[in-house]
Amino acid sequence: MGLLTGQHDTLLDPLIGLFGFERRIDLAARKPGDTLTGFAAHGLEQLGQCLDAEAFDAVVVQGDTTSALVGALAGAYAGIPVAHIEAGLRSGERDNPFPEDLNRRMIAETADWHFAPTEGAAQNLRREGFDRGIYVVGNTVVDAALWVADMTSTEELVRQRFPQLRERPHVLATAHRRESFGRPMEAIAEAIAEISLRESGTAFIVPLHPNPNASQPLVDRLCGIANVELTEPLSYPLTIGLVAGARMILTDSGGLQEEAPCFGVPVLVLRDVTERPEGIEAGCSRLAGTTTKGIVEVFERWKMEGHRPPQTNPYGDGRSGERIASILLHGWLAAGRPASSAA
Numbered sequence: 001m002g003l004l005t006g007q008h009d010t011l012l013d014p015l016i017g018l019f020g021f022e023r024r025i026d027l028a029a030r031k032p033g034d035t036l037t038g039f040a041a042h043g044l045e046q047l048g049q050c051l052d053a054e055a056f057d058a059v060v061v062q063g064d065t066t067s068a069l070v071g072a073l074a075g076a077y078a079g080i081p082v083a084h085i086e087a088g089l090r091s092g093e094r095d096n097p098f099p100e101d102l103n104r105r106m107i108a109e110t111a112d113w114h115f116a117p118t119e120g121a122a123q124n125l126r127r128e129g130f131d132r133g134i135y136v137v138g139n140t141v142v143d144a145a146l147w148v149a150d151m152t153s154t155e156e157l158v159r160q161r162f163p164q165l166r167e168r169p170h171v172l173a174t175a176h177r178r179e180s181f182g183r184p185m186e187a188i189a190e191a192i193a194e195i196s197l198r199e200s201g202t203a204f205i206v207p208l209h210p211n212p213n214a215s216q217p218l219v220d221r222l223c224g225i226a227n228v229e230l231t232e233p234l235s236y237p238l239t240i241g242l243v244a245g246a247r248m249i250l251t252d253s254g255g256l257q258e259e260a261p262c263f264g265v266p267v268l269v270l271r272d273v274t275e276r277p278e279g280i281e282a283g284c285s286r287l288a289g290t291t292t293k294g295i296v297e298v299f300e301r302w303k304m305e306g307h308r309p310p311q312t313n314p315y316g317d318g319r320s321g322e323r324i325a326s327i328l329l330h331g332w333l334a335a336g337r338p339a340s341s342a343a
Contacts, residue, residue: 047074064100076110088121089275137323138316154241172248176209184290189221191295223267226294278314
């Protein structure tokens with residue numbers, strides 16, 4: 001059964017149809033003008049009531065959102081086993097990204113199953129004292145990206161939505177991190193502007209996040225630049241099409257750091273730290289920071305080197321979901337609780 005908190009309804013709605021989910025219970029826990037505290041309180045109360053009313057065998061949460069945190073807490077409070085998909089990611093700074101890194105740490109305390117995407121993430125958990133229920137399975141983000149690329153005509157979607165890309169290369173640029181609001185976001189916008197003006201033969205596609213704290217600096221600086229197109233949030237298939245065909249990606253998104261290596265596309269990470277160092281170690285991405293000068297310099301350096309990432313994705317092979325399902329099923333068949341594991 002799927003439980004939706006309403007944290008990102010406008011972004012989630014199209015995915016429900018795409019992946020064939022049955023929208024069972026929509027808690028509508030998000031209230032207009034909610035702060036993080038308000039949403040966490042509403043979400044925890046709504047989820048708690050739902051878990052008390054239904055017979056659940058387990059609570060499965062994915063990622064690091066506040067929805068994931070309150071789902072894990074509600075499950076733990078109700079005495080229901082909790083599985084955390086994408087466990088063990090750590091940036092080394094509790095407030096960067098915020099509140100995601102903090103959420104991850106708290107979810108780990110509730111989890112019976114820790115499904116880590118990489119061995120590095122598993123090691124993070126072991127260093128924090130978790131020694132049971134850790135499984136290295138890859139990331140379901142990779143599963144989804146490969147499935148959509150294989151099952152939908154993403155190239156045709158791109159040609160229809162962006163006909164100008166038929167004859168010119170493109171760069172995909174996104175920025176939305178809460179810790180970058182204010183001057184860092186303005187610096188990111190200035191960097192994209194400077195790079196786009198230098199690369200006049202390349203189209204820059206910039207989808208805007210619904211939060212004006214993220215989108216307004218981009219609009220203010222990039223509107224009117226001939227080879228920059230500011231867009232509404234794009235569908236997932238269209239996004240994957242843009243990723244697969246991009247010359248390079250400039251982003252502060254965690255998901256794009258994992259999706260781009262599926263297609264051998266280099267990523268400049270518009271952040272000061274990342275909880276996904278495996279991409280940097282493998283040569284799939286580079287950390288560019290949040291200053292205009294730093295971002296432009298890293299872009300120019302990688303462009304001059306003509307570097308292309310390896311074809312192997314350090315975040316998975318597209319079979320993470322199968323592994324997770326098998327482990328969960330084994331846990332229930334064995335004891336009705338998670339199977340013990342120090343792996």
